Amino acid sequence: MSLTHEYNLKETDIVNRLGESASFDSKQIFEIKAVYRYKNGKDWKLCSALIHRVDADKEEFIQEYNEDAFFTVYKKYSSVSEILFNLFEIGLPVAEKYPPIIIDEISHWEEILIPSTSSLNKVPIRHYLYSLDSCNYSDEQLIGYKLPHYSSFNEKLKEFITYENYDANKIHFLIEDKRALLDVKDEKVTLISECDVHMSGTLEGVDGMQHVNSENQEKSSIDLLGVTSVELWVVDKNNLILDYISSSEYKYRYQLEKAEIALEDLIKKKIESGETIDCEFKKFIDFGKGDSKADEIDRTVCAFSNTNGGDLIIGVSDNGEVLGIGEGIRSKYKTSLDE
Numbered sequence: 624m625s626l627t628h629e630y631n632l633k634e635t636d637i638v639n640r641l642g643e644s645a646s647f648d649s650k651q652i653f654e655i656k657a658v659y660r661y662k663n664g665k666d667w668k669l670c671s672a673l674i675h676r677v678d679a680d681k682e683e684f685i686q687e688y689n690e691d692a693f694f695t696v697y698k699k700y701s702s703v704s705e706i707l708f709n710l711f712e713i714g715l716p717v718a719e720k721y722p723p724i725i726i727d728e729i730s731h732w733e734e735i736l737i738p739s740t741s742s743l744n745k746v747p748i749r750h751y752l753y754s755l756d757s758c759n760y761s762d763e764q765l766i767g768y769k770l771p772h773y774s775s776f777n778e779k780l781k782e783f784i785t786y787e788n789y790d791a792n793k794i795h796f797l798i799e800d801k802r803a804l805l806d807v808k809d810e811k812v813t814l815i816s817e818c819d820v821h822m823s824g825t826l827e828g829v830d831g832m833q834h835v836n837s838e839n840q841e842k843s844s845i846d847l848l849g850v851t852s853v854e855l856w857v858v859d860k861n862n863l864i865l866d867y868i869s870s871s872e873y874k875y876r877y878q879l880e881k882a883e884i885a886l887e888d889l890i891k892k893k894i895e896s897g898e899t900i901d902c903e904f905k906k907f908i909d910f911g912k913g914d915s916k917a918d919e920i921d922r923t924v925c926a927f928s929n930t931n932g933g934d935l936i937i938g939v940s941d942n943g944e945v946l947g948i949g950e951g952i953r954s955k956y957k958t959s960l961d962e
Contacts, residue, residue, distance in 0.1 A: 626736050626864065626872065632707060632751065632796075633730045641703045644749065644800040645676075650699040652680050653706065657717045657724060658780060661690035667721050669755060673784050674706070674715070674724075675797035685718070688767040691776060693783055694718055703798060710796075724794065726753065732796070738867050739804040741875040746804050747866040751796040803857045803865040812845040812855060812868060820865060824855040831932065849889055850879060893934060894943050901933035906940055907948070 630637050656673040680697035687693075694717050700706045709715050711730060714723025730753065737748040765773040773779040784795065803816035814822050814837065822837035828850040835845060835855060847853065852870040859865055868877045893902055903923055920935065927933035938948045 626867075626874075628734045630732055630734055630751075631730055632732050633711060638704050638707055641707075641749070641798055644802055645703050645798045647700075647702055650701045651676050653677070653698050653700055654680070655694075655696050655698060655715055655717065655724070656783060657694045657696075657721070658783065659692040659694075659721055660776075667692065669722060669724060669794075671755070671780060671784060671793060671795075672724050673795045673797075674710075675795075676799060686767070686770055688765050688770060691765055691779075692721065693779070694721070706796075726794075735874075736800075736864055736867075737797075738869075738875050738877075740807060740868055740877055742799075744799065745806070747800045749798045749800050751798070753794040753796070755792045755794065800865060802859070805855060805857060805866050805868050807847075807868070810847045812847060812853075814844075814857060816857070816865075818859065820857050820859055822855060822857045824853070824868075826850045826854075827852040847879065848892060853877060853879065890936065894936065894939055894945065897943055898941065901927070903933065903935055904939035904941055904943070905935065905937050906946055907937065 632638065632641075654673070654675055654677045657669060658671040659667045660670045662668040677697070681695075683697065684693070684695035696717055698715070700709075706715075710724065711726055714725035716723045732751040732753050735750045735752070737750050739745050739747050742748045762775045762777050765771075765776060765779055802818045803814065803820045805822075806813045806815050814820070820837075822835065824835045826833045826835060826845065826847075845855065853868055854870065855868045856864060857866045869875070870877055870879065894904070896902070898904055905920060905923075923935055927935070938946050940946055
């Protein structure tokens with residue numbers, strides 16, 4: 624399933640969908656960054672822009688070089704549709720003598736979903752990119768009175784726009800999609816959503832492969848301890864991806880902790896979690912012929928092998944108390960327990 628799509632943001636259905644994903648309880652502050660270049664010595668031309676919500680406005684920023692200008696302004700909007708109306712109909716004002724940010728033609732935008740694990744505010748973001756006419760200007764130095772020096776225009780642009788796709792000929796419009804998110808804390812992933820969503824995927828680790836399906840999980844929380852590869856995807860009833868954690872997705876690949884997890888730590892965690900359908904405790908084991916405990920263990924192992932496998936931990940009582948393995952049993956192993 625592709626994470627990149629092309630949409631016309633003038634279409635009513637798309638505007639309504641954006642409104643659902645980012646409904647505002649009150650007017651929200653949006654930061655608007657705009658970069659202009661002086662074209663052919665005649666007029667200023669919009670070269671790049673970034674529009675996104677912020678928690679609080681700051682002091683507006685202006686840097687005007689001879690043929691390059693950088694602005695940061697703050698505006699309040701009550702809805703996504705209000706922003707789009709201004710963007711397409713009357714323009715987003717930036718500063719006097721500079722043209723507003725306006726798109727007066729068919730509005731084809733590329734959409735990229737930024738997962739919550741890669742966004743600054745830890746919520747999924749729909750990143751829309753619109754290609755402007757190429758500026759075709761040289762990458763010259765920036766030199767101005769009482770202004771910082773930059774060895775190249777692109778160096779300054781990358782610092783100013785801050786997002787990965789800082790292309791000098793794009794408008795970046797970012798909308799938070801709060802309908803669902805995968806919250807990662809303390810090596811656990813929790814699905815948070817008040818909507819009708821579905822989470823599925825696979826986990827690979829020391830215990831093999833585990834399939835995840837939110838419909839047959841008592842709690843939408845996944846343990847990542849011991850996991851070496853993760854694929855978790857959240858979709859709505861229209862199969863629209865709302866958030867994800869992926870070890871294979873190139874652009875926003877999730878990096879699992881590389882530290883090696885000791886077998887002892889894994890066993891302790893399983894004991895703390897108690898017995899489950901795929902984990903059983905036995906107080907002791909004996910290899911004597913006719914021993915009922917040995918027969919019981921045989922049945923457990925056979926049951927595991929006929930299902931999805933499991934863990935059998937010897938030396939632990941049913942209530943999780945660690946009893947240890949007696950010396951008599953130890954002597955029957957050909958190798959030490961450390962090996």
